[in-house]
Amino acid sequence: MISFQNIHKQYGRVKVLNGVDLGLSGGGVHTILGPNGSGKTTLIKILLGMVIPQKGEVVIDSKIVNGKWEYRNDIDYLPQIARFPDNLSVSELIKMIIHLRKKSNRSEELIRLFKLEPFLDQKLGNLSGGTRQKVNLVLAFMFDSRIIILDEPTTGLDPVAVVHLKELIRKERLKGKIILVTTHIMSFVEEMADQIIFLLEGKIYFKGTNEELRAKNNSKNLEHAIATLLEVNHA
Amino acid sequence: MNFFKSCCTILLFILYPILGTSQPITVCSTCPLQSIEAAVSKAEAGATILVKAGTYQEHDIAITKPITIIGQDTPTIDGEEKGSIFRVNADSVMISGFRLKNVGFSHTTNYAAVHVFESSDFTISKNIMENVFFGILIERSKHGEINGNMISGESDAEFYSGNGIHGWNSSHLMIFNNKITALRDGIYLEFVDDSEIAENESWGNVRYGLHFMFSNRDNYYNNEFRENGSGVAVMFSKFINMRGNRFYKNWGTASFGLLLKEIYDAEIEENDFYQNTVGIKVDGSTRISYKRNNIRENGWAVKIAGGCYTNIFTQNNFSYNSFDLSYNSKMNDNKFYENYWSSYTGYDLDKDGIGDLPFRPVKLFSYVVNRTPETVILLRSFFVDILNFSESVSPVFTPDNLADSKPLMKPYQ
Amino acid sequence: MLNILRYSFFDLMRSRWSYFYFVFYLALGFALLFLNNSLPKAIITLMNLIVVLTPLIGTVFGVMYFYNSREFTELLLAQPIKRSTIFMGQYLGIAGSLSLSLVLGLGIPFLAYGVMLSGEITNFIFLLIDGALLTFIFVALAFILSLYNENRIKGFGYAILIWLFFAVIYDGLFLIFLLVFENYPLDKFSLAATMLNPIDLSRILVLLKLDISALLGYTGAVFQQFFGTAMGLFLSTFMLVLWCVLPVGIILRVCKKKDF
Numbered sequence: 001m002i003s004f005q006n007i008h009k010q011y012g013r014v015k016v017l018n019g020v021d022l023g024l025s026g027g028g029v030h031t032i033l034g035p036n037g038s039g040k041t042t043l044i045k046i047l048l049g050m051v052i053p054q055k056g057e058v059v060i061d062s063k064i065v066n067g068k069w070e071y072r073n074d075i076d077y078l079p080q081i082a083r084f085p086d087n088l089s090v091s092e093l094i095k096m097i098i099h100l101r102k103k104s105n106r107s108e109e110l111i112r113l114f115k116l117e118p119f120l121d122q123k124l125g126n127l128s129g130g131t132r133q134k135v136n137l138v139l140a141f142m143f144d145s146r147i148i149i150l151d152e153p154t155t156g157l158d159p160v161a162v163v164h165l166k167e168l169i170r171k172e173r174l175k176g177k178i179i180l181v182t183t184h185i186m187s188f189v190e191e192m193a194d195q196i197i198f199l200l201e202g203k204i205y206f207k208g209t210n211e212e213l214r215a216k217n218n219s220k221n222l223e224h225a226i227a228t229l230l231e232v233n234h235a
Numbered sequence: 236m237n238f239f240k241s242c243c244t245i246l247l248f249i250l251y252p253i254l255g256t257s258q259p260i261t262v263c264s265t266c267p268l269q270s271i272e273a274a275v276s277k278a279e280a281g282a283t284i285l286v287k288a289g290t291y292q293e294h295d296i297a298i299t300k301p302i303t304i305i306g307q308d309t310p311t312i313d314g315e316e317k318g319s320i321f322r323v324n325a326d327s328v329m330i331s332g333f334r335l336k337n338v339g340f341s342h343t344t345n346y347a348a349v350h351v352f353e354s355s356d357f358t359i360s361k362n363i364m365e366n367v368f369f370g371i372l373i374e375r376s377k378h379g380e381i382n383g384n385m386i387s388g389e390s391d392a393e394f395y396s397g398n399g400i401h402g403w404n405s406s407h408l409m410i411f412n413n414k415i416t417a418l419r420d421g422i423y424l425e426f427v428d429d430s431e432i433a434e435n436e437s438w439g440n441v442r443y444g445l446h447f448m449f450s451n452r453d454n455y456y457n458n459e460f461r462e463n464g465s466g467v468a469v470m471f472s473k474f475i476n477m478r479g480n481r482f483y484k485n486w487g488t489a490s491f492g493l494l495l496k497e498i499y500d501a502e503i504e505e506n507d508f509y510q511n512t513v514g515i516k517v518d519g520s521t522r523i524s525y526k527r528n529n530i531r532e533n534g535w536a537v538k539i540a541g542g543c544y545t546n547i548f549t550q551n552n553f554s555y556n557s558f559d560l561s562y563n564s565k566m567n568d569n570k571f572y573e574n575y576w577s578s579y580t581g582y583d584l585d586k587d588g589i590g591d592l593p594f595r596p597v598k599l600f601s602y603v604v605n606r607t608p609e610t611v612i613l614l615r616s617f618f619v620d621i622l623n624f625s626e627s628v629s630p631v632f633t634p635d636n637l638a639d640s641k642p643l644m645k646p647y648q
Numbered sequence: 649m650l651n652i653l654r655y656s657f658f659d660l661m662r663s664r665w666s667y668f669y670f671v672f673y674l675a676l677g678f679a680l681l682f683l684n685n686s687l688p689k690a691i692i693t694l695m696n697l698i699v700v701l702t703p704l705i706g707t708v709f710g711v712m713y714f715y716n717s718r719e720f721t722e723l724l725l726a727q728p729i730k731r732s733t734i735f736m737g738q739y740l741g742i743a744g745s746l747s748l749s750l751v752l753g754l755g756i757p758f759l760a761y762g763v764m765l766s767g768e769i770t771n772f773i774f775l776l777i778d779g780a781l782l783t784f785i786f787v788a789l790a791f792i793l794s795l796y797n798e799n800r801i802k803g804f805g806y807a808i809l810i811w812l813f814f815a816v817i818y819d820g821l822f823l824i825f826l827l828v829f830e831n832y833p834l835d836k837f838s839l840a841a842t843m844l845n846p847i848d849l850s851r852i853l854v855l856l857k858l859d860i861s862a863l864l865g866y867t868g869a870v871f872q873q874f875f876g877t878a879m880g881l882f883l884s885t886f887m888l889v890l891w892c893v894l895p896v897g898i899i900l901r902v903c904k905k906k907d908f
Contacts, residue, residue, distance in 0.1 A: 011907070050725045051907040067904075072728035079726065083719035085659065100651055100727050486864045488872075512865040534862025555692065557862035577689060603823070607830040608866045610823060612838045614859055615851055617700045618819035 001025050002047065002147065002178060007056035009042055009202075016042045017053070018202035027176035028194035029169060031183060033226065038199045040182040041080055044149055047180075048077055060147075073101070078140035080151040080182075082132040086125030090116065090135055093124060097139055105142040113164055114138065129156040137161075141168055148172060150181045154188060166192065186223050198229060205229060259305075263287035271296055271304070271312065278302050286310045286333070294318045294339070299325050306332035309363065314338050314348075319372075323351040329358040336365040345397060347372035348386070351379065359384065369397035370418065373405050380409045388418040396441060398423040402430070410435060420446040421463065428452050438462050444485075447472045456480065466492040466511065475501045482508045491516040492533070495523065503528060513538050514556065517546065526550050527647060535561050535601070539569075549573050552646045553596070557614060560596035561605060566636050571596070575643040583644045594642040597633045599626035652724065652737025653744070659720075660713065660745040669705060669746065673753025681761050687768050694754070695775055695854045699847055702782040704811050706746060710790025711807040713742045715800040722908050735791070735903045739896070743787040747780040754779075771857060778850045781888050785846045786811070788895035795902045814847045822848075835868035843883075846891040852884050 003023040009016045016039045024030050032040045045051040047058055049069065057064050065071045084093055094107050111117060114134040119127060127135070133156045140150065150169075154162055169192060172179060183189060189196065189210070196213055198206035206213060206229060210222060219225035260282060262274045271293055274284045280300045288308035294317045298304075302325075311334040314320045318339040321330055328351075335348040347369035349359050353376060360382040364370045370386035373379060386399040399415035400422045402408055408430040414437075415421040421437030424430065425448040432455035437444035444460030445467040447453065454476040460466040461483035469475055475498065482492030492511035495501065496518045507529045508514035514533035517523070519541030525548045530536040536556040539546075546569040553559050554577040573589070581592035600619045604611050613619050626633060660666050676697070680690040717738065724734045754776065763772050790807050797803035822841050826834055842848045855863060856875065863875040874880045 045908070048726050049731075050722070052905055069728055069730045072726065075726075077726040079722065083722065085717065085720040085723075087659065087663065096655060097723075097727065100724075100729065486861060488865060490865070510861050512861050532858075532861065534859065534865045555688065555858070557859040603827070607826050607834075609830075609834040609838045609868070609871075610826045611862060611866055612842055612848075612852070612855075613819055613823055613826075614855055614862065615696055615699075616819040616848065617815050618823065620696070621816070 001059075001061055002180075003059045004043070004046070005057045005059060007043070007046060007053050007058070009039070009046065009051065009053045016202055017046075020056070020199075020202070020204055022197065022204055022207070024178055024180065024195075027173060027178055029173055029179045029181060029192050030195045030197060031181045031189050031193040032197045032199055033183070033189065034199035035230070039202050040199055041151055043199065044077075044151055044180065044182065047149065048072065048075065073103075074145050075147045075149060076140045076143055076145045078136055078148075078150045078153055080155070082129075082136035084124040084132065084135070086123065088124055089121050090124060090127070091120040093135070094138065094142075098142075101143060103143045106144075107138055107142040110138040110142055113168075114161060130158060130161070133157055134161060137165065137168075141172075146177055148177055148179045150179065152183055153181065154183065154185055186226070190222050198226070200230070259283040259285045261285045261287065262291075264289050275302065275304070294320055296321050298323045298328055301325050301327035303329040304331070304333075305329075306334075306362075309334050311336060314346075316340065316366075318344075319346045319348070319350045321349045323349065323354055323357060326354055327356045328354065329360075330362065331358065331360045332362065334363045334365070335367070338364075338367040338369070340368045340395065345369050345372055345401070347397070347401070350374075351376050355379070358382070367397070367399075367418075369401050370399040370415065371401070372397075373400075373402045373408065375403070376405045378407045379405070381411070381413060382409070383412045385414045386418070387416050398446075399437070399440070402427040406430065416440065420444075421460070422446065424448070424450045424453070426450060431455070433457050435459075440464065443468045444482075446470075447475060450475070454478070459483065460485070460492070462486070465490045465494065468494040468496070469498050469501070470494070470496040471498065473499045473501075477501065477503045478505055480506045482506065482511055482514070484509070485511045487512060489513075491538075494518070495520040498523070502526070507531075508533055508536070517541075517543060519543060521545055523547070524549075528552070529554070531555055534558065537561070539564055543567060543569055545569065550643075550647045551575070553577065554646065558598065558601045558604070560637075561601045562597050562634065562637055563605070566634050571637075571639040573641045573643055573647075574639050575646045576639065579642045579644075581642065588644050590642040590644055592642075593638040593640045595627055595630070595633065595638045597637055598623045599632055602632055650737075652729070652734055653741045655720075656717070656738045656741025657745050659717070660742055665709065665712070666745050666749050669709070670749040670753045673750055674756060677754045677757030681757055687758075687761060687763060687766050688771075690758075691768055691771050691775060692858060695771075695778075695858070698775060698779045699782065699851050699854065700815050702750065702779045703786040703815060703847055706743070706783045706786030707790045707793075707807040707811045708804075709746060710742060710787040711794050711800075711803050713738075714791055714794035715803065725908055731903050732900050735899055736896075739787060739791055739899060743784045746783045746787065750779050750783065751776050774853070774857065778853055781892060782846060782850055785888075785891050785895065788892065788899060791899050792895055792902060795899065795906055814845050818845050819848065833868070835866075835870040839870065839874060843887050846888060849884050849888050849891065852880070853888070856880055856884070 004020050007017050007020040034040050042051055046053050057066055060071055098105055116134055119131055153165060169179060193210060195209060197204060213225045217225040217228040219228055260274050260278055262268045262271055268274045271286060271291055275296060275298055278284055283303040286306045288310050290311040290313055292313050292315055294314040298321060309332060312320050314337045316337045316339045320335045330349060338348050339346040348364040348367045350372045351357055352374040355376060355378045357379045359371055362384045364386045366389055371381055381400060388396050396419040398420040399418045400410060402424045404426045406428045410432045411434055413435045416439045418440050419442050421440045421444045423446045427450045430453045435458045438461045440463045442464045444463040447469045449471050451473045456478040459481040463485055466482040466485045485492055491513040492508040492515060494516045498520045500522045502524050504526045510532045512534045514530045514536045517539045521544040523546045528551045530551060531554040533556045535558045536553050538561040540563040543564055544567050548571045550573055552575045559576060576594050579590055579594045581590040583590050600623055680693055684690045758772055763769055789810055793806045794803045842852055
């Protein structure tokens with residue numbers, strides 16, 4: 001159970017989150033949608049403790065986690081842009097993260113899945129964007145944590161890798177994990193999401209299932225529903 | 236055997252008048268004569284008085300005839316701070332082998348462990364003098380030898396202490412191998428001519444280790460002056476020869492190893508100036524030659540002020556001084572050449588051992604420090620280096636012709 | 649923290665910059681010994697250089713490393729590790745590797761020259777400690793600057809500026825102040841002003857070694873007490889350590905509030 005309580009965040013004079021209250025209960029795929037700059041990534045980073053909110057609390061299992069760090073043992077995170085130290089090799093990076101977390105892992109299985117074996121000894125600075133994203137995925141899925149956060153997971157992936165990724169997510173969902181995903185890809189949402197959260201101008205505008213969203217806006221598909229939501233609120 | 240006998244006879248014959256006609260007069264606590272004063276008054280001219288070990292409470296023992304007084308196993312004469320201990324007013328007197336302690340203190344009279352006046356050919360040797368006001372005081376006397384005495388006071392301020400060896404209006408003194416500490420001046424010579432001061436050690440004195448005033452034609456060599464208020468002051472004197480002395484750690488405000496004030500025709504050679512606040516301080520002196528001295532790790536190696544003429548510095552080693560030279564005077568005909576300067580950064584392309592660029596020992600910053608002493612705290616800062624460098628590139632404040640035109644690349648051996 | 653320290657340290661040890669720094673000191677050491685041909689002279693020159701060079705290299709490398717390791721930092725932030733641990737680890741990693749380059753780079757030529765057997769060994773060790781302390785101080789200052797500035801060009805500019813300020817400008821202003829107010833008692837002021845600049849502080853430590861004779865020529869009682877007793881050495885070292893600790897405290901405070 002994760003809940004955000006009255007989260008306010010502004011960078012300088014720009015308000016990014018304006019009193020977000022959000023509860024994510026139970027396992028399943030929770031997707032966060034919203035236009036660019038609506039605060040999706042900021043919200044995720046607040047959950048991770050990378051961004052410090054001006055106001056509000058993040059509560060996991062009825063414990064306030066702001067300023068703490070131990071709770072991140074239960075979280076796997078896939079950052080939006082795969083940025084790594086350039087002069088480390090892939091295997092060194094993986095080893096390092098394993099060393100830091102000291103948890104059992106399934107890195108080898110994932111390396112095979114994404115066919116990363118040939119790149120293991122290459123420096124991260126020399127990898128293509130897609131390969132880096134695969135390394136990024138290995139790091140995110142190799143520990144068996146209760147909460148998985150994926151920030152734009154499909155960026156730069158080839159279709160085969162996307163299929164593998166979806167499979168991975170489905171498997172994790174079956175284990176009853178809380179999976180939090182931000183994405184722009186509507187088909188991904190339609191296919192995977194148990195719950196949709198719509199974030200606009202720093203506020204939650206909608207929270208519910210795919211069906212609920214479509215019913216509310218009288219739309220036949222998700223894209224329409226979202227467009228309607230945007231039009232109504234900008235009118 | 237015969238030869239030996241005849242030799243002895245001849246020797247006795249020669250020595251007879253010197254040894255005197257009588258046996259030495261002995262003084263001890265169980266002897267017929269129990270006081271030195273009594274022995275002295277009984278002795279005839281030329282007599283020898285032998286004083287055995289023990290402590291004698293006596294003072295102002297007047298000696299007015301040529302006699303020899305010898306302490307055996309260092310007897311102590313305690314003056315009980317009542318006055319001088321010996322007062323010598325006769326020629327050919329010798330005092331040797333005593334421990335003389337507790338000389339009186341007075342604002343009006345100069346009491347001393349041994350006071351010699353209007354006498355000649357005296358010898359004062361191998362005495363230990365403790366808690367003295369003056370140690371050995373010599374007035375209007377000549378041809379004396381002061382040798383191997385250890386003189387100490389208990390002074391920590393100038394006004395209530397006297398000098399270790401004080402000479403006034405005398406000549407031909409030989410002051411050798413004495414150790415002097417905790418007095419005002421270790422050795423003070425005023426109007427003392429044609430004298431030699433050698434192998435003495437003078438340390439921890441309140442004012443100077445050695446002090447010349449109006450004295451001419453004196454030599455001092457191989458002495459050590461350390462941790463005095465200041466090392467040696469030579470003032471208003473002529474023809475003083477200073478050689479092989481060691482001036483160490485004379486630290487403090489206005490402290491120096493050697494001060495020259497209004498002196499003429501002196502030679503300063505092969506001395507070692509080490510860790511003094513000012514190595515040599517020169518104030519209005521003329522025709523002085525500074526040769527082969529080691530001047531190392533002083534605050535200022537040499538400070539020159541006042542009207543100075545024909546001072547020549549050559550073959551000296553200036554090593555690791557905070558400031559090499561402070562020069563507050565006209566250049567005149569003073570010369571610096573062929574010295575070694577550790578702060579010289581030039582090169583020697585023709586390999587003749589002499590730097591190809593002249594060395595300017597006066598830094599702009601030393602002017603700044605002279606004007607505002609607190610700025611010394613910025614010594615060695617990058618800013619000051621930049622300041623000194625720009626001044627050396629185009630001198631504005633420092634005299635252009637003040638330079639060692641032939642700096643040595645290696646220390647003079 | 650040890651893990652982070654280890655990764656930063658080895659990351660740096662592998663980068664060509666620490667080699668560059670190491671080789672630079674190696675060359676400097678050999679050059680000084682060769683040119684001066686005398687151990688004490690080389691050490692005196694080095695003392696003058698160290699108080700200016702280590703702060704410059706510390707700030708520049710500190711800022712550079714901070715910006716370049718931003719990815720690494722972000723990666724670590726998402727891991728179950730305390731923030732202060734991450735930044736302390738990185739700080740100690742870089743300051744440690746720079747100090748190691750300094751110690752090895754200078755140590756090798758001087759050891760080869762036989763510094764161990766000379767009377768200069770204490771001065772030499774003292775010099776290395778002084779340089780290492782300055783490195784720790786200025787890397788910390790560089791970290792603070794980078795934490796406050798997202799823009800790396802700006803951060804870099806400030807780093808150079810802060811070095812220039814402490815190494816040159818500060819002393820210039822200090823000197824002008826002393827000259828302008830020369831009619832007032834200034835010894836307390838000058839000691840206080842010295843305490844506020846880490847470069848001046850370590851320079852004072854050098855002065856205490858090399859120029860004690862000159863320093864004792866000054867009349868002020870405060871100076872006499874400071875330089876004439878162990879107080880000077882004690883106080884300067886204490887202040888230098890304080891200069892190490894305070895910026896680290898600021899790093900810890902600032903890093904808690906920063907967004908990534």
